[in-house]
Every structure is written in C-alpha cells, then in structure tokens.
Amino acid sequence: MTIKKAVIPAAGFGTRFLPASKAVPKELLPIVDKPTIQYIAEEAIDTGITQVILVTGREKGSIEDHFDISFELEHHLRSKGKNDLLKIVQEISEMVQIVSIRQKMPLGLGHAILCAKQIVGDHPFAVLLADDIVDATPPCLRQMIDVYNKLGKGIILAIKEVPREEVYQYGIIDGELIEDRLYTVNSLIEKPSVEESPSNLAVIGRYLLPPEIFEVLEGLPPGKGGEIQLTDAIARLGETYPVYGYRFRGERFDAGDKMGFFIANVKFGLKHPELGPRISEFILKTAEEIQKGYETH
Numbered sequence: 001m002t003i004k005k006a007v008i009p010a011a012g013f014g015t016r017f018l019p020a021s022k023a024v025p026k027e028l029l030p031i032v033d034k035p036t037i038q039y040i041a042e043e044a045i046d047t048g049i050t051q052v053i054l055v056t057g058r059e060k061g062s063i064e065d066h067f068d069i070s071f072e073l074e075h076h077l078r079s080k081g082k083n084d085l086l087k088i089v090q091e092i093s094e095m096v097q098i099v100s101i102r103q104k105m106p107l108g109l110g111h112a113i114l115c116a117k118q119i120v121g122d123h124p125f126a127v128l129l130a131d132d133i134v135d136a137t138p139p140c141l142r143q144m145i146d147v148y149n150k151l152g153k154g155i156i157l158a159i160k161e162v163p164r165e166e167v168y169q170y171g172i173i174d175g176e177l178i179e180d181r182l183y184t185v186n187s188l189i190e191k192p193s194v195e196e197s198p199s200n201l202a203v204i205g206r207y208l209l210p211p212e213i214f215e216v217l218e219g220l221p222p223g224k225g226g227e228i229q230l231t232d233a234i235a236r237l238g239e240t241y242p243v244y245g246y247r248f249r250g251e252r253f254d255a256g257d258k259m260g261f262f263i264a265n266v267k268f269g270l271k272h273p274e275l276g277p278r279i280s281e282f283i284l285k286t287a288e289e290i291q292k293g294y295e296t297h
C-alpha cells in the first residue's frame with residue numbers, strides 16, 4: 001500500500017527563533033516570498049500526497065488561515081484587477097485537502113505525531129517537519145516513497161552526513177550501507193555527544209512510518225529535554241520492525257534556526273525568477289566591500 005497521507009507538525013515553541021517567533025509562528029516566516037511551511041506542503045503535493053494533516057497549537061491559527069480561502073483579500077484583488085496576485089492567493093487554498101488538529105501542549109515531536117492518530121488511521125504515512133526545507137528534484141519525500149515502494153515495508157528515515165562536531169544537534173543512526181544510499185538502521189540515538197555518537201549520519205525532518213508507531217508513542221515516557229521524542233519511539237519500534245536510512249539527493253535547510261533560515265533565503269533568493277539577478281548583484285557588491293574592508297584594516 002503506498003503512502004498518501006502526510007503529517008506536518010507545526011506546534012512547537014520555536015525557541016531558537018525568538019524573538020521573531022513570539023507572536024508569529026516560525027513556520028510562517030518567509031523564505032524570500034513564501035512561508036517556510038508552504039515549501040513543505042508543496043513538497044508533499046509534488047510527491048503525490050492527497051491529504052495533509054497539520055498539527056498546530058496555541059497562537060498558530062494563522063498557519064491554518066494561510067491555507068484557507070481569504071474571501072476579503074480575493075475580493076479586493078479582483079476589484080483592483082490584480083489578477084496575478086489573485087491567482088497566487090487562490091492556488092494556495094486549492095493546493096490539497098488540508099485537515100488540521102491541535103496539539104494542546106507542545107510536549108515534543110513524538111506527542112505532536114500522536115495527535116494525528118485518528119486522522120491517519122491504520123495506514124503507513126509520511127511526516128515532514130514544518131521547518132526543514134529540502135531543495136531536491138525529485139522531491140525528497142518522493143525519493144523516499146520510491147524506496148519504500150520497492151521495499152514494501154519498513155520505517156524510512158531521511159538521513160544526511162553532518163560534520164562530526166554537529167552530531168549533538170540531531171538524531172544519529174548506527175547503520176550499515178546495503179545498497180546505493182540505503183542503510184539498515186541498527187540503533188538510533190537522539191542528540192548524542194560527539195564521543196557517544198555511532199556515526200555522522202543524521203536524521204533530518206522526513207519520515208515514513210507505519211501506524212504501529214502510535215501504540216509505541218502512547219506508552220512512551222519523556223526523553224531528552226523532557227519531551228516525548230519521535231526518535232525514541234522509532235528506536236523502540238525498531239527492535240521488532242525494519243528501519244532504514246535513506247541518504248537523499250538534495251540540499252537541506254534548517255529554517256527553524258536563524259543561520260539556516262538566512263542561508264535558505266540567500267539560496268532561494270538567488271534562484272528566484274524576478275529577484276535572483278538583483279540579489280546576486282547585491283551579494284557580489286557586498287562581498288567586494290567586505291574584501292576591501294579587510295584589505296584596509
């Protein structure tokens with residue numbers, strides 16, 4: 001059975017992005033001219049997902065509004081003859097079937113996924129983190145589902161190599177390469193120290209999970225940081241269920257982190273059809289000024 005439902009958890013506090021994320025969900029901060037979460041929803045749609053389940057929380061209602069019809073705005077744009085903008089706005093609300101559910105307290109990513117249990121039902125499903133953008137063709141999730149369809153079963157985690165000194169920021173796998181880009185995962189550890197880390201292969205924000213994960217999440221105690229960790233649930237289910245890591249093709253940006261967000265803006269800005277040439281010119285000019293500054297000091 002192939003995967004048609006995707007959960008996008010977006011109920012976290014976003015503490016790494018304060019103060020910007022105090023009243024505005026970090027998932028709505030724009031990468032050039034589109035909110036981060038729209039890139040994520042587009043990846044799901046381009047992959048062939050037919051139902052997106054948003055997990056939102058307090059102060060996050062604007063995320064639902066972003067994907068809803070905005071009658072007043074559409075009326076205003078229509079009456080002003082701004083048809084290009086009208087089309088952009090309408091396309092967002094017509095994208096895909098979006099269902100949303102609230103996580104009443106942000107108790108951790110694992111808990112956020114558990115909130116989607118009833119809507120997901122008894123099917124394998126995808127999870128895309130709302131602040132993790134992957135620039136890839138075909139989309140990262142499509143690559144993963146292609147692998148899943150070949151294997152027919154299993155948990156699949158998107159993985160990438162990270163510098164050894166950064167392993168403490170990620171879930172890290174202990175795995176063996178079995179074919180091009182595909183690893184079997186023997187164990188998983190959330191945010192290990194450099195010394196205890198079994199590899200430098202980090203799990204990033206794309207997962208394919210079976211419905212059995214919900215049962216594990218229901219009985220799971222809080223883990224690192226006092227949060228109900230998805231990594232812990234995967235590690236536990238992995239004792240009886242095959243887990244694979246797939247080293248996807250593409251570039252990943254952590255848009256929930258200030259520096260990752262800035263880099264994503266530069267990279268997507270350079271590719272933007274209208275703004276790209278001006279952004280490139282601006283960067284080159286700024287780099288020249290920085291260089292001159294170094295030379296005169």
Ligand code: UTP
Nearest residue numbers: 009010011012013014015016106107108112130
């Ligand atoms: P993060 O690890 O980025 O956590 O979550 P966070 O709490 O949002 O941000 P920081 O670390 O405090 O800066 C990854 C994704 O999971 C969601 C977040 O909204 C984000 O999209 N999430 C996290 C939830 O939906 N609920 C939670 O309890 C935690």
